[in-house]
Amino acid sequence: MVKLSVNLNKIAILRNSRGSGIPNVVQVAIDAQKFGCHGITIHPRPDERHITYKDVYDISSVITTELNVEGNPTEKFMKLVLDVKPSQVTLVPDSENAITSSSGWNTFLYQDFLTDKIKKLKAHGIRTSIFLDPKPELVSHAAKTGTDRIELYTGPFSIGYNNKKMDCIDPYVDTAKLILNHHMSINAGHDLNLDNISFLIEKIPYILEVSVGHALIKESIYMGLENTIQSYLKRLLIKKK
Structure with missing residues (x-):
């Protein structure tokens, strides 16, 4: 079965908007795991506008599944993850003022940089993943970094699927085969939802893990968190039989 990691960044944004500590991101992490997800994803940014660095420590203490921490490997970020030692660190090349992640690494230009960061992470027993656009020409350079996994950036896929351009999956299939x-193993994330996730898994059945946040929290407003997580699990399971 493809594993589901629930991204809690949007929960943190809601909490921060009132400054009252509600909703409690630690409690949501506990509940999401109780409701069946296989892991929790958090992405602390330098300005801490959603998940804070303190959140990372607090959430790590209640993880019974897996913790995936995403981020640009700045000195501050590396210090954090080497201290917390999550199950997985996903390296994302977002700028300090980025609204959300919008592209993957150019592994040709940043091969040495990523190799250095990944070596440090793996020396502490942390599984590593690189956020990558669906560009087959970047895969060989990614492999040279020593990373364990590639997380396919599925933003363009989501746009194409929404516009009924089903060939949007083709570069993902080609890139996945090379990975x-x-x-290396394959993760996927960004703008995945209940409408498009089954198609992605059907076409790339060897994906190990998907990270879903924005859509899952939006869908939970109508369906409830437990029902929404169960709906994702059903879609991820059916296509793997």
Whole structure:
């Protein structure tokens, strides 16, 4: 079964908007795991506008599944994750003022930089993943960094699927095949939702993990968090039979 990691950044934004500590992101992490998800994803940004660095410590203390911490490997970020030692760190090249992640790494230009960061993470027993656009030409350079996994940036896929351009999946399939050929595993994330996630898994059935946040929290407003997580799990399971 493809594993579901629930991204809590939008919960933190809601909490921060009132400054009251409600909703409690730690309690949501506990509940999401109780409701069946396989992991929790958090993405602390330098300005801490949603998940804070304190949140990372607090949430890590209640993880019974897996914790995936995403971010640009600045000195401050590296210090944080080497201290917390989550199950997985996903390296994302977002700028300090980015609203959300909008592209993957250019692994040709940043190969040495990523290699250095990944070496440090793996020395502490942390599984690593690189956020990557669906560009087959970048895969070989990613493999040279020593990363364990590639997280396919699925933003363009989501746009194409929404516009009924089903060939939007083609570069993802091509890139995924090369990732496997280079002995790396595959994650996927960004703008995945209940409408498009089954199609993605059907076309790339060897994805190990998907990270879903914005859509899952939006859908939870109507369906409830437990029902929404269960709906994702059903879609991820059916296509793997």
